Amino acid sequence: MAVMPITGRSLRSTVNADGALELRLIEESMDDPTGSQVLVSVEATPINPSDLGVLLGTTDASTLVSADGGGLDGEVLPQAMPIMRDRLDKPLPVGNEGAGTIVAAGPDASELVGRTVSMVGGAMWSDYRLVDAAAVIPLPEGTPAAAGAALFINPMTALSMVETMRAEGHSALVHTAAASNLGQMLVKICGDDGVGLVNIVRSAEQSATLADLGAEHVIDSSLPDFTERLAEAVSATGATLAFDAVGGGSLASDILVAMERSMPPAEQWTPYGSATHKQVYIYGSLDFGPTVIQRSFGMRWAVGGYLLTDALGRLGGEAIGRMRERVVSELTTTFASSYAKTIGLGEVLDPENLVASAKRGTGSKFLIDPSSDRP
Numbered sequence: 001m002a003v004m005p006i007t008g009r010s011l012r013s014t015v016n017a018d019g020a021l022e023l024r025l026i027e028e029s030m031d032d033p034t035g036s037q038v039l040v041s042v043e044a045t046p047i048n049p050s051d052l053g054v055l056l057g058t059t060d061a062s063t064l065v066s067a068d069g070g071g072l073d074g075e076v077l078p079q080a081m082p083i084m085r086d087r088l089d090k091p092l093p094v095g096n097e098g099a100g101t102i103v104a105a106g107p108d109a110s111e112l113v114g115r116t117v118s119m120v121g122g123a124m125w126s127d128y129r130l131v132d133a134a135a136v137i138p139l140p141e142g143t144p145a146a147a148g149a150a151l152f153i154n155p156m157t158a159l160s161m162v163e164t165m166r167a168e169g170h171s172a173l174v175h176t177a178a179a180s181n182l183g184q185m186l187v188k189i190c191g192d193d194g195v196g197l198v199n200i201v202r203s204a205e206q207s208a209t210l211a212d213l214g215a216e217h218v219i220d221s222s223l224p225d226f227t228e229r230l231a232e233a234v235s236a237t238g239a240t241l242a243f244d245a246v247g248g249g250s251l252a253s254d255i256l257v258a259m260e261r262s263m264p265p266a267e268q269w270t271p272y273g274s275a276t277h278k279q280v281y282i283y284g285s286l287d288f289g290p291t292v293i294q295r296s297f298g299m300r301w302a303v304g305g306y307l308l309t310d311a312l313g314r315l316g317g318e319a320i321g322r323m324r325e326r327v328v329s330e331l332t333t334t335f336a337s338s339y340a341k342t343i344g345l346g347e348v349l350d351p352e353n354l355v356a357s358a359k360r361g362t363g364s365k366f367l368i369d370p371s372s373d374r375p
Helices: 049-056 078-087 107-112 153-167 181-193 204-212 226-237 251-261 308-315 317-329 351-357
Strands: 006-015 020-030 037-046 072-075 097-105 116-120 128-132 136-138 172-176 196-201 217-220 241-244 247-249 278-282 287-291 301-305 341-343 366-368
Touching (some): 006 049, 037 107, 037 116, 049 351, 097 128, 153 172, 153 241, 153 308, 153 317, 172 226, 172 251, 181 196, 204 217, 226 251, 241 251, 251 301, 308 317, 351 366
Parallel strands (some): 172 196, 172 241, 196 217, 278 301, 341 366
Antiparallel strands (some): 020 072, 037 366
16 A cells, blocks of 8 residues: 655654764655554654653753754763763664554555554654554544553553562552652552552652542651651551662662561561562662662662563563553553643754653653644
């Protein structure tokens, strides 16, 4: 089915060897879909923290300046250049997930033409995406693209946390930065599934948000009695597994201490602490500072990184299928996302929008609709 020529814009982020960051919209021609490929007109794609990591690296969005000929220029922090080694001088596409309408398809996927779909596969901050049909999830008839724009990263991460808990033999969870969009999903999942959940937030306003969702254990880390209340909540739930979106500072250590304190008294003392393994997974970097571990919780503990793609690989196809089905069936309830602002693709390169979307605070998520300013 020939539909060419179709051209569209796509956002690229390049870090040069001299530390210069270049953000540009490029024009690219789309190939005709073949086999099971589909060509999607992108109509909604969120700005996630993981997207900003590719887009900006360690560059402060407020320091970006307009470039000659369009786009934005910035500078990567010198101390961050070693971790940029493998991306130097490579224009990287941005955007992990999105949704839109299939405008053309190969012969093996022709029945999908005209369907609104959610999709993953990278480079979603574009006018069009050519992907395999296996990378899309058809949405129920009448569902707007915005409702399906963020059905992978946050929903699948939240579900994978509960699946990981079960697979690793834990029975309850601790979650930090818990008033986030993902955190609110996790509150609903754990409430529906009867899973004990300790939510750590940073303000009274965030506490109220989760209380309104029915969260039982919400601990405000800004209060002076934080560690005592955390220990009480961990003891009440029996949580021995935590997912930390903050990363830096002593929060992971505080959680491990609370877990150790919640253990029942041992019949015989040993210098190695309780016999129960305690695990904290760091899956975000709201704080880029060092992770500080003050060991006072024995020897049966671990702190490690957590990536959704790796977790899905460990959980396997049956669990992934079950998770995807749940996401679609609950897309307007458990997994509904809200956005502070919707902007066009060209408006991403407005420094004011980048600064606002890079705040990474509760209620600050932006949605991009490339079709709104498509030439």
